[in-house]
Amino acid sequence: MGEFEDTRRHAIVEDPPSVEAFASAVSWGAILAGGVAAAAFSLILLMLGSGLGLAAISPWAPAGESAARFGVAAIVWICVTQIFASGLGGYLAGRLRKRWVAVHGDETYFRDTAHGFLSWASATLVTAIFVTSAASGLFHVTAQVASVSATGGAMGTLKDRGNASAALDAWPMGYLVDGLFRQSDSAAANSNATPDVTAADKKEVVRIFLNSLASGAPLSSSDARYAARLVSQRTGSSLDAAQTRVIATYSQLQQRFADLKAAAKDAADKARKAGIHVSLWLFVSLLMGAFAASLTATIGGRQRDF
Template sequence: MTVIASPVPVAAPESSQSAISWGAVFAGAAVAAAVSLAMFVLGSGLGFAAVSPWANAGVAAGTFAISAAIWLVIVQWVASALGGYITGRLRTRWVGVHTDEVFFRDTAHGFLAWCVATIIAALFLSSVAVGTVSTGVKAAGSIISGAAQTASAGVGAASANGADPAGYLVDTLFRPIADQLPPAQPAPAGAADARGEALRIVASGIASGEMPDADKTYLAQLVASRTGIPVADAEKRVNDMLAAVETAKTQAKEAADAARKAASTTMLLGFLALVIGAFISAVAAALAGKLRDEDVPSTT
């Protein structure tokens, strides 16, 4: 009796060629990066047209941040879709590969194209940010240097140059009543010293966050002795000046809080835009790869 051995299935040798078509990946990434840059420039132009340096003009900070985040989502959607589609259509055709594996490779190629494009965009934005920060540091250094020179020149010179915001509030304390001093009459002796002392008292109160009652009383007496007004009126001037300081501090805190919220909203929506971009790029690459395989003519 002859025994016939059943054939043992032999696995096909694994191809030595990489499953990644880097040429298609870089081509799609270049398209996505270029489209992102073009739309970024367009969005910047629209943003500058919407904002205004004038008060009560242009869009609010919160509205601008939300609009910028929405535009970022649109940029990611369009750029990732185009980049992923180019990657899928240009990738090397795989022969003898299961359809599920083809789908996975296509989505992976789209995701890789999005990753490369995102890195390119991050490098571009980081270079822009470094240039902006460098310019800001130089400007800040100039401002600090100028402030130090102004401080060394004295409080009077700072007030004369208009570079002393706190000095304006102190000046309101020593204003005479209804032309009490004629224009040709010089200021009372010691007025500059009194103003300098008052400025130091106010600066100390601003730095500590609260002016002690003893400093308030002394400041009111100093104002009364130099202006000739009653002590009660001098105390009212001091309280009004301190109220103006608190109002300015509150407005600054509100502006900083609004900027913080706007930045937080922009960052969260920016993260969402990046996630959407990665998903769109992978889907577009899978769709383009399927269309490419369908377009290949069958050989008979």
């Protein structure tokens, strides 16, 4: 009888550590299950948030007010999405993991926390892969459209600055050159006195303007006189009046390009600040998600054991 008690005591004391030594401390099945559930639930919440956000935006509200309200609501919803989705994934990872035998309470708490964190990490990586691949093309196209719009379409690129046809069809060059060759009322009444304006005449003046705009220098006197002769021949105005019109038109063009450049810089600065705010709040939301997943995993693990 005494020999049996010794054997039983030996089994109680020695067997659990030997079993624990061969058992894995990580339940990857539970971790992946929690990660998949968190990724799917976050997708559901993001779709719901998108619908609610579009429903809350009014096209009649001021643009600045609507954008600010939408930005605050988006930040709050992203944080809420991270907390709920990561919390669900962490809880499932803790509740579905294997039962650990003869493990100290502190070790169990650490393992459950680690399972929750790993489920959050797996869901975050999967979501990041899909979101990055889908958003990279959208960001590229958006950046191109914003750049072209802010700098005046075809006039905004160096390639098109040497193309008179493209520049003539772009704003503000086309409008200002058309106004440069606009005839006075007296000349228009006597249309036989002046030859018609041709596209070649306009393109020649455009090339003169583009050559000076490329260097940012004022219009040279020789270019101004030559362009004035073309304008005088086609509009019937005096040479001095035509030269004054040419110089005034070029000054307006310089001012328009300066305004477009300032607007492009302002848009780039606003985009930079928006990117900073988005990155910081995404960082905060991810920390919230990691904490929620780790906390709920300990709750799920405790319910699993008891």
